Amino acid sequence: MSDLKTIVLQTNDLVVGYRKADKDIALFEKLNLNLCAGELVCFMGSNGVGKTTLIKTLTGLQKAIGGSLEISDNQSVAVVLTDRITSSLMTVYDLVTYGRYPYLNWRVTLSREDYELIDQAIRQVHIESLADKKLIELSDGQLQMAMIAKALAQNTAILFLDEPTAHLDLNNRVEIMNILRGLSRTNGKTILIATHELDLALQTADRIWLATPDKTILQGLPEDLVLNGTFDEVFQFKGFDLKTGKMSHEAYRGVEIQLEGNGYEYLWTKNALERCGYEIKQASKLKVTIFQKENKLAWKFSHGDYTRDYFTLMSLMEGLAIHP
Amino acid sequence: MKRQPAFWIQSLILAVLLVGLFVANISLGSVSIPFTNLLTGLLADEGIYTDIIWQFRIPKALTCILAGSGLATGGLLMQTLFRNPMAGPDVLGLTSGASLLVAIILLVGQFNVGLSDTLFQNPWSIAIAASLGGAMVFILIISIANYVKDNTSLLIIGLMISAATSSVVSVLQFTSQADDLQIFLIWTLGSVGGTGWRELGVLAVVVGLGISIGYGLVKSLNGLLLGDNYARNLNINLGRSRFWIVVATGLLTGAVTAFCGPIAFVGLAVPHLIRLLIPITNHKILIPAVMAGGASLLLLCDILAQLPGSIQVLPLNAVTSLIGAPVVIWLVIKSKRISV
Known part of the structure; x- marks a missing residue:
């Protein structure tokens, strides 16, 4: 049964970090991780542990310090980062068009197929009514949808998202996770989401990558990591009982x-x-x-x-x- | 299926504006040429009119078009590269580099009379000095651009080079004689009247080359608007793009400064005026629009600088800033917001 899964991304002893004053500073060491086709993985860890750095390294935006990264068929990866787009004239449609850029020549002439893929990406995240709006007119949730549409227009098998639900209200968070969930189930996309939102991750992820303080990443089913206490260990919950999913209360009235x-x-x-x-x-x-x-x-x-x-x-x- | 808006009306407005101002620029001046005489003077030999038109007015109008479109394109490229609405073609310090060498020729030449005289006998000396000065800063910036990896650092370095060369120019001005100073100051005020057909040919080739390189970078320029990370995720080679954007801007600014002096304001303002007329981020449309806009603005400024009907001439730089600045201020206040 497990043989049905095809691995699309594999890291071999990957060392992730950055260079500072000619010294390599490793955030993660000897990572041996994989992603399977059609799988939705949530990458969790405390703030500042290096989630963005790992996402950038896996996307190829940043060089690894050591080890290697294999992506099947040398496919490219679409990514949604937390970077802000400053242009005040850009419309949602313009933004989604960028998804086709890797396939266009220097004159950026869109073909019929490009237009269809752009329309399809816009439909998939249900933002048809926003297509002509300027990015600065959008709410945070709508902007995130537009960024996801741009990434979908890139038509890659793998999609990475860095904190896609940060600063969003519950409704938008759930909608985004549902859309991503649907994309992995019905379109077979492999999706990796860096997030620190435990509740959403536990309810949507096929698997969890959990960054630990000793610079490694544990992989596992969300439920396994809850029951074997790994989450408690990593996050050091203060007043939150993970097994019941609730805040712990003190019966102070006696x-x-x-x-x-x-x-x-x-x-x-x-x-x-x-x-x-x-x-x-x-x-x-x-x-x-x-x-x-x-x-x-x-x-x-x-x-x-x-x-x-x-x-x-x-x-x-x-x-x-x-x-x- | 949806296509990008074509902006036919705005394009037509720009085209009519450009042609109209070109004709007006030729017919207006210290000697006003009526429209009928303009046509006949162009085609047949009409004595004095033909001489004025072919030897003076048309080269000047073409210089306006080349300098205007070159500076405006340079400004657009810099604003996009640095994602900063305050950027202009002079932010890389090329203009001040050119000024420095021109200042050295004009102001230091006084100590070496022989050298100075030989230089002044050559009408190209100032152009060559400006090109060399621009090129020196340009090579410096290119080598730095390969070393620093982010655009903001490059912007700051450009501004610093600009500040440093400007201060050297101030020192030279302070220590020089009044006559030399006046020649230099006149050069810094900008002029489109000093180019004959031969200079015009050189200007056309260099500006054409710069704009062609810019237009060839349409995809990278559009991509840069998303920020470095997203641009790289879209397979845009940032290092190479940045190098060629700097080359294009260097050619455009260098050539225009060499022949017309440091013309202010056009490069900074025209991209903003065009984006308010055509609210779009696609450089495939923006570059031609900005060229037409820059050419039109400089033609208009030149008409006003000539003070039609009088023999008085105002400095071009004073006019570009004087009529341009209030327009941009008004537009920014009206639209509440301005960006790249």
């Missing part, structure tokens, strides 16, 4: 509450109670029951003989806070 209910109502009520410093524990004296009253969600609070109904979590929290 009050135990029994909670009855089910489904997502239960989860969100639990979230509210824990965030406000209560501990959820079976067989407590205080009890909150989630129920339906006149087709509306309601919470019944009981303490011995005392009961009271609440219709919002906010009023419930207020009621709990003043309960003796």
Whole structure:
């Protein structure tokens, strides 16, 4: 089954870094990594660990200090970097046109096929309505889509992206990851995304490359890296419980509450109670029951003989806070 | 399927402007030539008119066209190379290099009367001095361009060379005699009237070469607008592109400065004026448009400098800046934004 995968990129003892005052400074040493066709890999690591440098080295924008890099059939790689484009007159369509430049002669005359690939790239990221807009008129999310469209117009088998979801809101982040996910599944593109957004990476990546503090990169399925504690080790989480995917809360009130209910109502009520410093524990004296009253969600609070109904979590929290 | 807008109306405006100003430039001057006499004077021998037209007006108008289009293209190339709207053809220090050598010839020549006289008897001496000065800075910049890897460093080095040579020129001015100083100052004010047909031929060849190299770099120039990393990802050879952009600009600025003196403002302003008329980033369209714009602006400035109907002549540099600067200020304020 694993034989079905064809490796499109392979590094052999690759040493990545930069030159400073005639001395090589290695950020990663002896990397033996690979990317398979149609695979979406998220490359994770703390800020400043050298994610951009590795992406640039794999793209050929920067020389490796040592080792070698093999890309099957000497294919070129499209890349989306964090570099800003300063031209205020450039339109989205102009930008996507650049994707065809590697295939054009010095007079940059576009063929019918070039136009079709440009249109297709614009359609793939759903920015048809933005084609004539100037880049400076776009939101950060739209600009990122346009950059991805430019990279798609390059029509390469491999696509690298450096922090494509930085500075974006949740909706845009999810949309970009979904589009990239779709491109790898349906178009067979090999995609490498450098990111430090753990939640998105865990939910979309086929595999994770995880940069460790000792200058190497671990490869693995996201779930494996969660369960064997590698993520905790690398990121040194402060107040985030990766196994539940939540912030850890301190039950600072020292009050135990029994909670009855089910489904997502239960989860969100639990979230509210824990965030406000209560501990959820079976067989407590205080009890909150989630129920339906006149087709509306309601919470019944009981303490011995005392009961009271609440219709919002906010009023419930207020009621709990003043309960003796 | 979508094609890039062709900007037919704007192209037509530029073409009409260029032809109109060319005709106006020939017919206006200290002696005004009526349009009918202009036509007959061009074709048949009409005595004094024919002499004025063929020996003076047409070479001057053609010089305006060559110098204007050359400087404007040079400015566009520099603004794109440095991704900086403040760049012009003189940022590499070529103009000040040319000034330095011309200053040495004109101002230091006083100490060696024999040498100075031989030089002045040769009408090409100033042109040759300016070319040599420009070429010296040019070779310096080219060798530095191969050494420093980023454009901003090159820009700063160009500005520093410019500042250093300018200060040497100031010292020379300070220590020289009033008569020599006046000759030098007149040269620095720029002039398109000093070129005969022979000089014009040389100017045409060099400016033609510079613009051809520039036009051959359309793909690289467009790519440079994305920044170095993206340009390289699109298989654009940055080192080679930068070298040839510098060569093209060097030829354009050097040739124009040699024959017309350091003409200010055209190279900096015309690319901005053209981009406000034709809002596009594709150099395939920008280069011809900027050529037409530069030629038109210099033709217009020359008409105004001649003060039509009077025998008084204003310095060209004063006119280019005086009418150009307010126009650019107005356009920048109106469009709120200006960039490469």
